Amino acid sequence: MGVVKIFYSVMRPFHRRYAAVFSPKSYSTAASPQTLYSAADDQTLLCILESCKLPSRIRTAGTVHSKIFKHGYGMHPSLLSKLIKAYAACDKPELAHQLLIEICSFSSDVTSANLLIDGFVKVGEIDTATRVFNALPTRDVVTWNLIIGGCVKSGLFVEAIGIFKEMLGTKIEPDGFTFASVVTACSKLGALNHGKWVHDVMMEKKIELNYILSSALVDMYSRCGRIATAKSVFDAAQRTDVSIWNSMINGLAMHGLAVDAISVFSAMKGENIPPDPVTFIGIITACSHCGLVQQGRKYFDLMKKDFSIQPQLEHYGAMVDLFARAGLLEEAYAMINEMPMEPDVVIWRTLLSACRTHKNSELGEFVVSKMKHLSSGDYVLLSNIYCSTKEWDNAETVRYTMNKKRVHKSIGKSWVELHGAIHHFKASDRTHPDTEPIYKVLEALTHRSRMEGYVPVLDLVLMDISEEEKEENLSYHSEKLALAFAILKSSPGTEVSISKNLRTCLDCHSWIKIVSKFVEALRNSLIAEISKATLSDVITKQQCPLTKPANPQSIS
Numbered sequence: 001m002g003v004v005k006i007f008y009s010v011m012r013p014f015h016r017r018y019a020a021v022f023s024p025k026s027y028s029t030a031a032s033p034q035t036l037y038s039a040a041d042d043q044t045l046l047c048i049l050e051s052c053k054l055p056s057r058i059r060t061a062g063t064v065h066s067k068i069f070k071h072g073y074g075m076h077p078s079l080l081s082k083l084i085k086a087y088a089a090c091d092k093p094e095l096a097h098q099l100l101i102e103i104c105s106f107s108s109d110v111t112s113a114n115l116l117i118d119g120f121v122k123v124g125e126i127d128t129a130t131r132v133f134n135a136l137p138t139r140d141v142v143t144w145n146l147i148i149g150g151c152v153k154s155g156l157f158v159e160a161i162g163i164f165k166e167m168l169g170t171k172i173e174p175d176g177f178t179f180a181s182v183v184t185a186c187s188k189l190g191a192l193n194h195g196k197w198v199h200d201v202m203m204e205k206k207i208e209l210n211y212i213l214s215s216a217l218v219d220m221y222s223r224c225g226r227i228a229t230a231k232s233v234f235d236a237a238q239r240t241d242v243s244i245w246n247s248m249i250n251g252l253a254m255h256g257l258a259v260d261a262i263s264v265f266s267a268m269k270g271e272n273i274p275p276d277p278v279t280f281i282g283i284i285t286a287c288s289h290c291g292l293v294q295q296g297r298k299y300f301d302l303m304k305k306d307f308s309i310q311p312q313l314e315h316y317g318a319m320v321d322l323f324a325r326a327g328l329l330e331e332a333y334a335m336i337n338e339m340p341m342e343p344d345v346v347i348w349r350t351l352l353s354a355c356r357t358h359k360n361s362e363l364g365e366f367v368v369s370k371m372k373h374l375s376s377g378d379y380v381l382l383s384n385i386y387c388s389t390k391e392w393d394n395a396e397t398v399r400y401t402m403n404k405k406r407v408h409k410s411i412g413k414s415w416v417e418l419h420g421a422i423h424h425f426k427a428s429d430r431t432h433p434d435t436e437p438i439y440k441v442l443e444a445l446t447h448r449s450r451m452e453g454y455v456p457v458l459d460l461v462l463m464d465i466s467e468e469e470k471e472e473n474l475s476y477h478s479e480k481l482a483l484a485f486a487i488l489k490s491s492p493g494t495e496v497s498i499s500k501n502l503r504t505c506l507d508c509h510s511w512i513k514i515v516s517k518f519v520e521a522l523r524n525s526l527i528a529e530i531s532k533a534t535l536s537d538v539i540t541k542q543q544c545p546l547t548k549p550a551n552p553q554s555i556s
Contacts, residue, residue, distance in 0.1 A: 045079055052086035061086040081125035110140050117143065121150035141172050149181045155501075157185040158415075158422050161194060168201070176207055180216050187220035190499030191417045195220045211241035218244065222251025224497060239271065246278045253286035258295070261286035275307060281314050288322040296322040313339075317347045324354030329363055343370075356385045361394075414478035414500045416486050425481040434485065439476075442484035445515055446475055454514045457507040474507050483512065487519060 045064050052061040065083055087096040113136050120129035133139070133147045144167045151160035164182045167174060174182075179202050186195035199217060207213070214237035221230035234248045245268045252261035265283055268275060280303045287296035300319055303309045316339045323332035332351050336343050348367050355364035364385040386395035415424045425432065432438060446454075456474050479498050486496040 046082055049079070049082040049086045053089040055091045057086070058090040058092055061090055061092075081120060081123070081128040084128055084131070110136075110138055110143060113138075114140075114142050114146060117146045117150070121146060121153065124154070126150050126154040126156065139170075139172065141175055141178065144172060144174070145177045145181065148178060148185075152181045152185050152188075155188075157189045158424070160185040161189075161191070161422075164198075173205065174201075174207075176210060176213055179207055180212050183213070183216040183220050187216070187223045188499075189415050189417070189422060190224050190497045191415070191422055192221075192224035192226065192495075192497055193417055193420065194422070195224060209237060211238060211244050214238070215243045215247040218247040218251055222247075222254055227251060227255050227257070239273070242268075242273055242276050242279065245273055246276070246282055249279060249282035249286065253282050253289060256286075256289045258286040258290035258292050262295070275303075275309075277303075277309055277312055277315065280309065281318050284315065284318040284322060288318060288325050291326055293322060293326050293328070313341055313344060313347075316341075316343070317350065320347050321350050324350055327354070327358055329354055329358060329360060333363070352382065352385075359385065361385050361391060412478050412500065412502045414482040414498055416482040416496060416498050418486055418489055418494075418496075423482070423485060425478045425485070427478050427481075428476040429478065429481055432481075432485065434488065437488055438481060438484045441488050442475065442480055445480075445484060445487070445519070446511075448518060449511055449514045452514050452518060454511055457505075457510065477505065477508050479504060479508050480511065483515065492520060 045067060048060065048064050051057060052064070061083065064086075084096045087093070113132070117129045117132055120126070120132065129147060129150055133143065136143065144163070148160050148163050148167075151157070151163065161182060164174070164178065164185075167178070179198065182198050183195060186192075186198055202209075202213070209217075214233060217233045218230045218237075221227070221233060230248065230251050234244065237244055239245060245264065248264050249261045252258075252264065261283060265275070265279070268279070280299060283299045284296050287293070287299065296319065300311065300315065303315070304311065316335060319335050320332045323329070323335060329351070332354065336347060336351070348370055352364055352367045355361070355367060364382055368382050383395045383398040386392070386398065411426055413424055413426055415422055417423075423432070429435075479500055482498045483496065486494075486498070490496060
């Protein structure tokens, strides 16, 4: 049977009684040879495989393996991926490898292989998709696009760029879809030099800049701090599709250029391009970032009256953010009450964050009570509110609740692009080959920044310990390590762009702004003396003029 015929085939009805028996928690005590023998639907087999995490379960995994192919699930992505993981967990990597060979043998033609990889990507099994991709003897441009796009969707941006570089070494030519994915990866990483390189390759290969690619480039340059270059790409692009206009408006909003965003919106109307719902999200966001409350109200009303666009959840969220940033917490809450739909957790989180900024613990408690599902970030925000108002007992109660519920924060990571490579850091990271000099540079920068007026935001310490995986103090956040590394390894005048997967805390934001004032004047002596003395002593002796502060996330 060909892969196209058996892909997602024979989807038998879900037998609830089997699913209950074979849930991961109950399988070890409730399953019997008879019930395992009678299990036939895909959901039940998935539950059984979830229980196969010890060598003693290898026979069960083998039985499920045979049933998968017996019942026509030979190309069911979730089952195959779970089976591979089960063999590995049962200490049988050779069986996992053999299964990959079986999978590839079913995918004897490229089209079938592409369907298989696409299936793995769609169910979130990018690791298995990559294994299949690596095992394939033959690939076409669709194969490469699927795996690169899958990496981008899974947040594996560095890996996506690496696979693209590998592709350039083959005879397969990348197309517009390839470049759209890679540009997006560069955008998410803030990897300006890589983005420029991808753009150059695109031009060399004479890839047509359609609205999708143009929009991706505008977004990439905007995110990397090159708003003027983004505007140049926008001006040269075919602007017949609303998406390119939206990218430009969003880019300007990102940089706090509300007046320019409004100007682009006016030009859009002048070229008879009707705005869509995304357009107004961008405009309201631009107003929000600049504190233009009345203008934000105006465009929210204009959207309904002049363009008959009914506000969706995202529009209400943008308005809540507009009021919240301006400190109008009551107006923000009133907007939530006016919504014709149920507010999502993002909207509540926006208001909760504003409660932290404006130290309103009473409203913060109420917001938390309205949130049905709390993430680790929500607990951290509430804890932070209590810390800022010196309610230490309440803050400790939140921390206790987090520990009791085993709530863990996502690991904060920062990326910095330097000399053609992308380096990543975690808080208190000591895995980098240059760890010792990095920490010395960071110590020196922190010492000098205190002399220039930096005061650690100590009421954030409790929050940041959680966000940064129980780090000892504020000094070793990932973005600080990334900046210290960049200063250590770059030459004077080099622009440094740092990206992070989590929101930069107030302490790091304040610290980077101050460091940007003196770093260039201090760099040469700092590096020269790194092996001769304690860096804090070196910095204390320097009498350097202050330079103009750079963008907090873009130090040059």
